[in-house]
């Protein structure tokens with residue numbers, strides 16, 4: 499379908515010649531002899547661009563422009579005038595005109611301007627659609643209560659500007675958590691900037707984070723922007739923050755307090771708007787005791803701590819994770835495989851010191867190396883090698899309630915269940931009651947009667 503373009507001009511000769519040009523170029527022109535007539539057509543037709551004369555009897559072009567921009571903010575409007583002065587051009591652009599062309603109209607200039615206007619409007623419409631469709635759903639796989647709880651924390655903290663400390667073992671998904679928080683924040687239109695503090699030599703980390711000025715040290719041949727500069731308006735992910743030098747920690751703390759810093763060797767103070775997400779697998783409390791991590795930085799960062807659980811503590815997520823990875827590898831064309839129940843059982847008995855990353859790598863190796871379509875426990879055993887296995891995951895029935903009579907078992911189950919649900923909701927009775935479909939007052943009584951205390 500050709501794009502419909504509206505020409506609003508009081509001079510019939512101009513309307514006709516412009517309409518002719520537009521038809522030749524494959525557009526569908528519509529014409530109006532006055533602003534009022536034009537406004538009416540805008541209401542009725544699906545118009546993609548407007549060519550608008552400035553001097554017209556009745557409502558003039560500048561007034562019409564304001565009205566059009568109020569009602570159709572994304573519609574590109576090109577102003578045409580026989581009496582072009584810089585002032586009117588400036589005024590028109592301020593009111594939202596896309597371009598300004600002068601009579602007598604140059605054929606090429608007019609067509610070029612129209613094409614650019616249509617292109618820009620197309621991009622803006624696409625952007626708006628993307629914004630309206632909202633962020634992608636959180637893709638942290640898992641249904642275990644630990645993961646459900648973590649996902650709730652992420653949803654709560656993501657839209658705020660709070661700094662977050664993400665803690666957890668190797669390969670548990672700390673970076674995935676950081677990415678997810680960023681994607682669900684108001685900063686998501688810009689890319690998150692990540693710095694691995696452990697991978698940068700201590701003497702370079704300050705210049706990496708804050709930038710440096712030419713001549714600040716040997717090798718500093720140019721002024722260089724740091725990661726904090728690059729992340730202005732966005733999120734900075736400080737990975738392995740426990741490996742940062744005390745000097746850098748002091749600077750980071752200052753940014754946290756004042757949102758400003760100086761480049762290495764520079765005296766100018768630079769202000770930025772950066773949200774920091776930090777991650778570590780170190781025991782920072784221990785690092786503080788040994789004098790290797792600043793306590794004040796820890797407390798400022800730890801306002802919103804997120805603990806990423808070890809895989810071994812959420813073994814019920816393993817089937818889902820395996821299915822997820824099998825799907826990913828199959829989409830990548832690596833191969834489509836199935837895991838037998840026995841294979842999954844065995845995977846649930848491995849201790850996973852390398853957590854989800856280890857599981858993902860193992861699934862990938864198995865998918866590539868197993869010749870048959872089904873991957874069995876024998877295949878898994880071969881790849882796991884001779885490692886000690888854990889007991890199979892226990893069912894609650896076996897572990898906690900077996901030795902009691904019905905009444906006591908029920909009392910214990912109620913207490914376990916309500917405590918877990920209350921903890922998920924940070925001890926909030928109303929929220930918990932709503933989540934589990936129980937009267938608030940009833941829940942309150944139960945909590946008292948069972949002597950439940952949320953830590």
Ligand SMILES: Nc1ncnc2c1ncn2[C@@H]1O[C@H](COP(=O)(O)OP(=O)(O)OP(=O)(O)O)[C@@H](O)[C@H]1O
Pocket residue numbers: 637638639640666667668669670671672673674675779819822854855858
């Ligand atoms: N819950 C999850 N669902 C799906 N994939 C996950 C999940 N957790 C982790 N992964 C995947 O596991 C791998 C390791 O995750 P990630 O790099 O985020 O971990 P990490 O904690 O930062 O690891 P390291 O300590 O080594 O830096 C990635 O491929 C990630 O996509």
Ligand SMILES: [Mg+2]
Pocket residue numbers: 672673737
């Ligand atoms: Mg990581």
